[in-house]
Amino acid sequence: MNIEKYDEIRASLPAGVRLVAVSKFKPAEDIAALYQHGQRVFGENHAQEMKAKHEVLPQDIEWHFIGHLQTNKVKYIAPYVSLIHSIDSLDLLKEVNKQAVKNNRVIPCLLQFHIADEETKFGFTLDECTAMLDSAEFQELKNVKIHGVMGMATFTDDQGQVRREFHHLHDIFDTLKTRYFSQNPDFKELSMGMTDDYPIAIEEGSTLIRIGSAIFGPRNYSV
Numbered sequence: 274m275n276i277e278k279y280d281e282i283r284a285s286l287p288a289g290v291r292l293v294a295v296s297k298f299k300p301a302e303d304i305a306a307l308y309q310h311g312q313r314v315f316g317e318n319h320a321q322e323m324k325a326k327h328e329v330l331p332q333d334i335e336w337h338f339i340g341h342l343q344t345n346k347v348k349y350i351a352p353y354v355s356l357i358h359s360i361d362s363l364d365l366l367k368e369v370n371k372q373a374v375k376n377n378r379v380i381p382c383l384l385q386f387h388i389a390d391e392e393t394k395f396g397f398t399l400d401e402c403t404a405m406l407d408s409a410e411f412q413e414l415k416n417v418k419i420h421g422v423m424g425m426a427t428f429t430d431d432q433g434q435v436r437r438e439f440h441h442l443h444d445i446f447d448t449l450k451t452r453y454f455s456q457n458p459d460f461k462e463l464s465m466g467m468t469d470d471y472p473i474a475i476e477e478g479s480t481l482i483r484i485g486s487a488i489f490g491p492r493n494y495s496v
Contacts, residue, residue: 274303276310279488282471286482290475293337295467295485301326303489308334316358316483320346327353339423339464339483341395344368352376358423358464358481361385361395363405366417373416381420383464386445388438389427396424399445406453419454421462421480422446426470435470439477446478 283292293316296304304315308331317323318340327336335355342359350357351372360366360382373380387396397405405411424442426435446463454460464481466474471482 274306274489275487276307279307279310279312282484282487285472287475289480291481293339293464293481293483294488295339295483296326296489297322297340297485299489301329304330304334307488314355316485320349323354324349337481347372348375351378351380354380356381356383356420356462358383358483359385359395360419361397363408363410366405366414367410370414370417379416379418381459382417383421383423383462384419384449386422386424386442388424388442388445390429390434391427399448402445402449403452406449418459419457420459421464422449423464423481425467426465426474428469432470432473436473436477439465439470439474439479443478 286292291314293314294307294312295316297318304326313333314335314337316337316339317326320342323336323338336353337356337358338350338354339358342357342365344365347368357369357380366382369380369382384402385396387398422442422445426438429435442465443463450460462480463478464483466479466482468484468487471484474482
């Protein structure tokens with residue numbers, strides 16, 4: 274783990290930008306060490322892995338789910354998750370609402386948009402999202418609250434393309450804020466930017482950057 278790099282990133286963040294330390298595939302001991310250094314927000318993308326870590330780590334950690342979430346895995350994170358970044362369908366949002374009701378919670382969520390060239394990434398188009406937000410089914414969901422949007426840029430060395438994609442996501446955020454969430458002060462989060470592109474994301478208005486390998490080092494995917 275690179276504490277010096279963590280401190281460097283933290284020191285560089287403007288006011289209003291928070292760091293989500295992406296701890297997927299990393300042991301609880303590494304998370305505990307960064308917690309002792311002052312970090313409180315951690316991101317995971319496997320529900321059962323996050324559940325196991327939540328059970329053994331300090332209870333004031335703010336757990337963010339940042340990966341593709343299957344509906345049958347929502348139950349593992351619903352009791353404690355602080356923010357789900359990756360809502361990409363009405364069916365998923367309905368399941369989050371269902372599990373939130375069971376846990377007597379209102380779960381904060383971000384709407385994920387497909388802004389990259391890569392087909393492997395998930396997310397709404399703007400038309401798909403507005404159709405959902407206009408639907409009667411969405412209006413019935415009382416135990417979820419939309420706090421903003423999330424997106425991932427294309428993995429490319431073309432920084433101009435990355436900037437355009439982040440700018441596009443900010444435009445989507447502004448459109449939704451104006452059209453649907455102007456009376457919702459919680460709709461303020463723009464989750465974009467990872468280890469390779471977070472400086473551009475911050476310049477384009479990100480409020481949540483998701484940094485993993487720069488802090489924790491390369492991941493061992495066989496764990």
